[in-house]
Amino acid sequence: MADAVLHVFRGDKDGGQAKEYRVPVAPGMVVLDALHYIQGHIESDLAVRWNCKAGKCGSCSAEVNGRPRLTCKTRMDALPQDKPITVSPMKTFPIIKDLVTDVSWNYEVNKKIPPFTPKPGVEWKMYQEDVDRVQEFRKCIECFLCQDVCHVLRDHDKKESFGGPRFFVRVASLEMHPLDNVSRTKLLKDELGVGLCNITKCCTEVCPEEIHITDNAIIPLKERVVDEYYDPLLRLVRKIRGAPQP
Amino acid sequence: MSETGLPILQNGLGRTQRRDAWWVEIIPVVIVLGGFGVYATFRALENGFYDPRLYGFVSPYLSPFYSPLIDGQHHWLPQWLSPAFLILGGPAGFRATCYYYRKAYYRAFFLDPPACAVGDRGHKSYKGETAFPFILQNLHRYFFYLALVFLAFLWYDVVLAFNWHGHFGIGVGTIIMLINIICLSLYTFSCHSFRHLVGGKLDCFSCTAVNRQRHGAWKDVSALNGRHMLFAWISLFSVGLTDLYVRLVCTGVITDLKIL
Known part of the structure; x- marks a missing residue:
């Protein structure tokens, strides 16, 4: 041997x-x-x-x-x-x-995220096509390898202003849930610092559950933040419709 | 058992315990993206060799770097200003803000980070995409809209490439242009922003009939999106090689074969 x-x-x-x-x-x-x-x-x-x-x-x-x-x-x-x-x-x-x-910082970040909040009186009926995306995110085993490899945390030490890939996955699982009724885009932009992520995909490369963290969670969340904060056309549409601005 | 003297890994550019040749991944990106940037700038500055008909040849082609051709005869455009400069900002902006290319050039050119688990500069002032200039990455969807306009013009050029003096014809360049526009279309329609706009932004696909339709479209775009990196590279090569082919025909270096 x-x-x-x-x-x-x-x-x-x-x-x-x-x-x-x-x-x-x-x-x-x-x-x-x-x-x-x-x-x-x-x-x-x-x-x-x-x-x-x-x-x-x-x-x-x-x-x-x-x-x-x-x-x-x-x-x-x-x-x-x-x-x-x-x-x-x-x-x-x-x-x-x-x-x-000591990975306890991760649990502190988790506390910032509003939990699943359904509309009052919502019918508890979901179709598979609506939960496919969320089910991928539920595979996460919280090994925190994605947090470890993310250079925003690893090299820039932005723990005060950045949530990290694990929590973008968690937010995505709530934001894309068909029965959830809370918007977390302001949290994403201001407290979890999704804008600090520069899409280098290392989180996806190390994920042992092979969750497509960047393509299926982070980028769609970035696009949702763009919808609310950076798209002047959508801002105008919201104004015309009288919808609340973020 | 003995102590090796290896301390815990410290911060610093390029510091890593990785044993593999992690730098191999970024070298082709530097060469290809850098080379493409140099070539495209040279071709734009060259201000010519974009249409073989202007040089006495019959091939009905237009280089993608000059399409749509705006005032090619310089009626109002100053002689020193190449028409390519009026349009290249659109496709360049689409690629520069593309989610795939961002990964590629942040790693290869900004070394931020150079590779996974390899130290970057580690500066505390890092702002990512929250401050100028990178906050402009959030405009990617607008460059996507612009890319659709360019795509329409390039498809029109391909249709014209079948028109040889009013008759249907196919040259080698026609096929090259057709392959190029297919590659560019695949790249454009596999875009992450398009995936979001077409249905990704919805939370409930089954709630309305329209949403169910959008779910189907989202699934199709998602399938394409899984190969976005591949399409990004092949379309970069195809557009560069198409321009090179047109240039070589214009300069008489090669003769365009008419197949049909």
Whole structure:
């Protein structure tokens, strides 16, 4: 059985560095298995957040060879073995210990979003064609890899003014819901900062659920913001119809 | 087990732990988009070689860089001003504000970011598309409307390319122009703004008969939209190569073959 060499980050918010470990590779092994091997056989105090080991809980997010990934879905035999495999915590979030980061900021952003609000007395009947779009967004497992890779958060650290791709997906799932009756475009523009997104599609590239975050959530939301705030023709139409301006 | 000395990743342009050649993706974009920009500017400045009939040839073609041709004889347009400059802003604006090209050039030219999980300049003053000039990206739908007008003219040029002195005819250039307009149409109608306008803005597709019709259109446009990147590139090549073909015919470098 061949050994793989892993460079795993060890440290906390005050700093740290990668440590080298040799791990025997078994068929079908994933990076999370290798981390469990280190915990079980080499250093039991290695901190790793995980739960389902089936790509559904979104807990084991990390950066493997510099790419944001779920460690439970990253097979060892898919990685080049000629060089050490690096495993680092998500860069965008503060480190608690080793590979565990503090993602609580995401839950604070989530609180800003008005929940599903149907019209009073609405008939609870929906057709499949109306919920197809929303169902794609419901696949999100909140692994926050999209938040990690988004350069607005990762490099520009705009956490005060930007919600991030995960929450654009959530807003899209509410805004496009056929029974929802609340507009969140002002929130999108002013508080979640959808205009800061420059469509570089990294969120889509890393999504383990293969949600088309940019094409199906962010761009349609940007277009809805344009409808309300940047389209002079629609503004005129609203004025003629006597509809309320945003 | 030993310490490797590798610290946690810091910010900085190009900093990454990625092992792959992430820069390979942006080099073709720089070359092709940059090259196209240089070529289109050169052709616009050239102010000629856009219609073979003006150079004694029979081929009824018009370069897409000069279509619609506005005052090609310079009756009121100053001699130094190429008619191409009157029109190129429309298609250029459509591509510059296109959601796909934005991804491509923000990465390749602005390095913001150069690739996923690769550090950009990390400046705190980053404003994305909320401030001038990039806030103008929000006008993409208006460039889409303009693109429809250009598309109509280019289709008309293709129809004229079948008219050889009042008779139906097909030359190699006719086929090239036809392929080009099909590519441009696919690119235009796979546009994200069009997808929104045609039905994406609706929350309930089943609520009215009109909305059900729009849902069908939205699904069709969504299918095209999934290949928007592909159409963006092939239409860029097709429009450039069509112009090049017309230029080569005009200059006599190649002879346009009449097939029918």
